[in-house]
Amino acid sequence: MMKRWFSSAVIGVYLTALSAGLVSQTMNFGSASHPIMYFFVWDMFCGWSSHEIRYHVIGEGESGTYYELAPGPWKQFMPYGDIPRSHYDVLGNAHRKMALVALAKTEHEPIHRVVILEEVWPKKYNMSDRSWANRFDEPKDRISYFWQRSEMTEDGRVISVVPDYLSYLQTKTVADNPRLIQDMNRGRDHYVISPYQRFTSDEMSND
């Protein structure tokens, strides 16, 4: 009998957890409130981007030479095909650690600063030459846009950080409206205590 009660409790708890995940996702309520939600919210392929992005982590040496810090100079790990792991860090969770590991495990001249960059190009240029020729009358002319995302000292202290390139483009489309910019500046406070506001000036200078 105890076993039956235990089984019923497990069934009840498990189905309740699955249902809670579905309700949370459907109603868009608390679906990112805790890491455990990742195991109960089934939002596969929820986002998309029209641009392909690669991430570069480079270090500037004392001599002015720049070095690649991610992927490291050892055997590259490519988790899903032929693209190194560093290019999958969309949130930028691991880039700093990758740089520090590369600096700690290699021989190199003194490094003065570490820069994390995005390389961005529209996905249409990923088409093979054959597909391109079928659809376009003009030759493929791909260029990459390089966007400096953050800068650190060699010991990993963050000096500056800005939003990603696509957020910058998105903001720019809105900032094209002079009336909106005028309204934004009207009645703006001069002193705000929150340290997050400090990034605003860097963000503007990158523009």
Added chain:
Amino acid sequence: MSDLENAIRRIQKFFFDVEVPFGLALCRICLPLVLMGMVLPRWSVCRELYSADGATGQLSVGFGYIDMLPEFSGTVVAALYAVLIFAMVTLCIGFCSRISALIVCVLMTYFSMLDCVSTMTKYTAIVTHLTFILFLSEAGSIWSVDAWLANRKRNIDPTQPRFAYPKSAAWPRRLMQFFIACVYFGAGITKIHTPSFFTGDQLQYWMLTNLNYQHRLGELLSGYPILLVAFGYIVVVWELAFIFCSWKSSWRFVMLPVGVLFHFMTTLTLGLLMFPMVCYCTYLSFIDEEDIQKSSAWVRRQIRQFSGLKFAYSKLIEFRDFMGDRPQWQVPARLAFAVAIPVVAIAGIQIEYQMDNYGERRPEGRHHLVAIEPERARMMLAPVQPQRDIDKFFAVDMGTFLVSDIVANRRTSFRQGERVIAQCSLTPPHEDMIVECKIRDSENRIVEKRLEIATREMLRVNLRFQITDDMRPGEYYMNIETAGRHVLKKKFTVLPKYGTVASR
């Protein structure tokens, strides 16, 4: 009997009916084999991916919890990773199945959560659920080492298998079925939340990236967004209906094959490999005793028909008789499992040490950082250049009618009198733009001109014009411009009107 009592009785039967756990046993065997495809390539780099000596990327950070899980040294991680692989092997062969499933569940979840960059995906989250359900179930009671070592009841009936299969409650299998149905339902809801899924744009752009392995068919299909829209609707209906129709009914024979086909197509068009395989493992939970009886009868018929199979079957029977049953080995086997875990952990540490991921113990010394070409470094660090107009446009297509706001009949030749739609697909994010279409003849004279405004949220802009009788048959160019700057060019041909002498 009241309706309520009847309903309770049916629910109890649904969850607590006693059966031989064939489906879960198959899942227990197949899942670790599939997971090996993910776990083994990460073995040599486990120090880099999951240890404090590497570059972890914890899942919790994205949820606002900084470094929620403890990070161990590279040596400890090498030991735990070796234990994970060992537990997957023992789960597959059904040796101490329950504890093996628990080890896989805990370690797999832990490692996945430590590396959201290259390990944690939705299929690893699915694996956490599956291994947890396998831990709760009696999946190791048949077709396993545990079954071989157990005290089994002999069948007196000669038409039945020599040993009676142990039976257990159906609820773990039901939980697995509910689970995969909820996954599909959630995926359907996600698509409903994503308007660009129904315009084909989301799938088109996913098919144009190789972040998930190479997939040539995806690139080909991305050129036909109408097909993507149609398949998109079919998939959403199937995903939402799965939870209602996949149970034991005639619909099951539609829902499950469609699922198999759907996942196979995601491999071909999106480059997903592990996700479909893991989902196929959950489909095994839909197999019940009746299915096994039917398929066994079919296999027996095949064995009788083919002498080669008959021979193999007789050898298998001989092997089974040779192995016999060894209930007396049960306790020593469990002790061996307990001893094997630290032995495997130590072996894992030693192998990882020998592999020397960072090359710190190479005879030629540690690695040197790779220098970047000065020219490339300058290009990378230069201020970002303004976005080109061409990069705000995806393509321009011509046709005469729209389906789901997409040009349905892409053409480059038109008859006089036809009404042409020139559709410019835009690449978001873009600002509000003027899109101008100029039709030029072979002598570069402008014969037609159209202008539209594309606001920032638009993904397509349609410019319509008539091929009038004034446009004589021949070659023409359509120039797409914005703010007077050239963006795209498309060549097309004007043919004589139907019914005219020239059209013959």
